[in-house]
Amino acid sequence: MADIESLQQALAVSPDNVPLLLMLGDAYMDAFSLEEAQAIFEQVLAIEPGNPMARLQTAQLLDLRGRSSEAILRLEQLNAEQPVFAAGWFLRAKLALGEGDGKGAREFYDKAIMLEAALASDELLKRIREAGGRKNSTPPPNPKPQRDGSNQAGAYFDSDFDDDEFDDDPFSDSDAELELEFERRPDTDFKKVGGMESVKEDIRMKILYPMENKELFQAYGKKAGGGVLLYGPPGCGKTLISRATAGEINASFMSVGLHQILDMWIGKSEEKLHEIFELARRKAPTVLFFDEVDALAADRKDMRTSAGRTLINQFLAEMDSESAENDGVLVLGATNAPWHLDSAFLRPGRFDRLIFVPPPDEPAREEIVKIMADGKPVSGLDPLALAKRIKDFSGADIKATFDQAIESALAEAMKSGKIVPVTQKQLIKSAKQVKPSTRKWFESAKNYALYANQSGFYDEVLDYLGIQK
């Protein structure tokens, strides 16, 4: 209620301020004051008849009042007129699901996510799938994409809805069987990853050159492929660099999250893991990426249940080239806690190459700053100067810096009733308030590197910290 009051006060000063009106409308909706919310959105539409957010919220209000068909009609109109408005597709997916139309819901959901990945909702996707909305089960309703960039529905999804790509999709059947979804071909490579030159060079030496010169390596008794473990503080680009690695070798990329494997039923997790490896083998060359691999490859001494141990044994068996043919399958694992991996995983043929991914260096931070600032009202931004001030910051810390600065700009905007841009000064001030999350990781990593580093696995951490043992 305090929010509503302060917004009303701000509006008293600036009655036609559309962003403030929208915020007030949202606040009324949160308080379930539907009449008041409706009045506010109508006021917005009187000022800006095409305002997509007001139209969206009006549709949502109709749905909340049980007038779903009317809401869908309004959304159809909105989607047709403003096809790049992700939230419109997202709400339409929800409403279609409510009507029991799983396939339609899936189509709208995919469009929304394609436009704005942050909208992704595992919960909604699960419900859509349960309602029969599996990916690629049918071609989209308008199969001929518009490649001229015209503002017509479907124009922004051309690569995804390309007929040829559909036929060529290496995972379209199998991942549906597995009820898992994987990225087909990564759209990134090393050129698109700013900074991190030392990590890239490490990956070239340990992964790319061996794969490109298989014969040469074989002549020296070395094998290409196998497993590589990326480790480092959280939020520092392990996933991004893995995707870029797949992009560099033009291989399929399967990113496997922990939630995609863990299953409460005994034996089911092992089965899923096996099927994922089988799929990767069938579609080789493939980069199989396991995030949070320390949970799947945990030290068996730490496991209290035999169920967990069997999953680890299964993972070991899948990685062993003796029990399965893994040629052309590169297994990449990422972890914040390599010291919790079972030592069996670090033996030759498994994760026998370790790559330390440190916090972003200056060029990488500069790149991240530019990305974070993109699309936001930032004035006088000097990305390099800011990057110099945020040493040891992870990507997540940089995001927190922007979030804080935006919040303080918003507070000023609320007081003045007009848009106040985020300034470089505000960003620097926020950066001072954010503690680099990587420091905690390094405190722990230093201990492991000093006291449990008999094999020299963590020498790179000591080098990074400038410690000579």
Added chain:
Amino acid sequence: MSELNHGLLLQDQGRLEEAEAIFYSVLAREPENDFVYSRLALCQLNQSGKKQRALESIGEAIRLRSDAAFYHAVKSLILSGLHKGKEALVSADDAIRLDPEDAFPLAAKAAAYCELDQWAKVEEWSTKALQVDSDHAMAANLLTHSLRLQGKSDQNAVAVEQLLAASPEDSFAHVNAGWSALQRGDSQQAETHFREALRLEPDSDAARDGLLESFRARSWFYRIYLSYCFFMQRFTGGKQWGIIVGIYLAYQLMRRWLETINPMIAAVFVLLWLALILWVWLAPGIGNFLILMDRSARLALKPGEKWQGLAVGGGLLLGVVSIATGFGLSIDPLLLGGIGLIASTVPASLTFANESRKGRLLFGSITGAVYAMTLFVVVKLSLGPGASELDPVTKSLGGFVLLAALLCTWLGNVRTLRQEEVS
């Protein structure tokens, strides 16, 4: 493996914050799951500043299932962690009543007595727990701890041997063995055990602290200090105060008696007493200063300990050199500067590595005041007249600051000014 199992795995790996987040996530789906509340409580118990929340979590588990002895035993451990030993005993008794055949509640009762510094009782209840389950690591660790603190060296040696045989991969067992070796005066053996404990659990603060003690104990003077600490540890807080006051009264009586015989002997006695006081308070700082000289060992020091080493060891060294030079060459600023530096070492020894925020603030302020006063006097004397001609205000202020530094030797015995506030 389910999400819950993943949480349990993270907990076993010591990744408590991550495990806590997973337990909360499981509880969002299963708000009536008492087991998850109990694991959450254990997670919070072992994190700094979350013990009060741990108590709430275990309270929730007990509300959902009041007949589980394990939950009452966990509550007892949490209360011990909150320094509420007597309440911990009540919860341990509840747990024992519910399941007298389980070793964990018995060990929890031993832990409660540990919090109350009643070592004989710790021995009694940990022995009872081991009679039920001879492999119970917590009970075995508590037993060796209690035997060591009671000075039962032979029994302790046997218990440590058994503990290591039963749990060779238990970091805490090696920590216990390390302390036993330190108490025997075998710093090399202690170092081996603490290093092994750190290899098994590199994030273990207990092992790191032990390793630092073994480094410091390489010097004979620090071993004497450790013997004094081990002696004092045998007693409860009240008895420790009694001993300190008793020694002080004995000193006063002795000094007065010596003054009646020969004032010179009395003066030497007073100097020896002051040296003893300084030695007791400065030993850890000097130990850290010596560790700083060792390239490999200093890696184990935390920033606060490094500063403590520099302020105490460095301050003492510089102070002694200044006094000697000032006295020898009759340079008053050097002489008084040296006295100020030596006086600063007492509050400084209680500032940088102090776990208590209140303590850091108090002793830090006194250290700062001593530094400021010393600098003021040195500058004033260097620019102006001799020491004997210092104005009365400066003299009074200097005396007041020196008194405050001296007062720290008493204030340093107040637990709340040395230990971390639990919450």
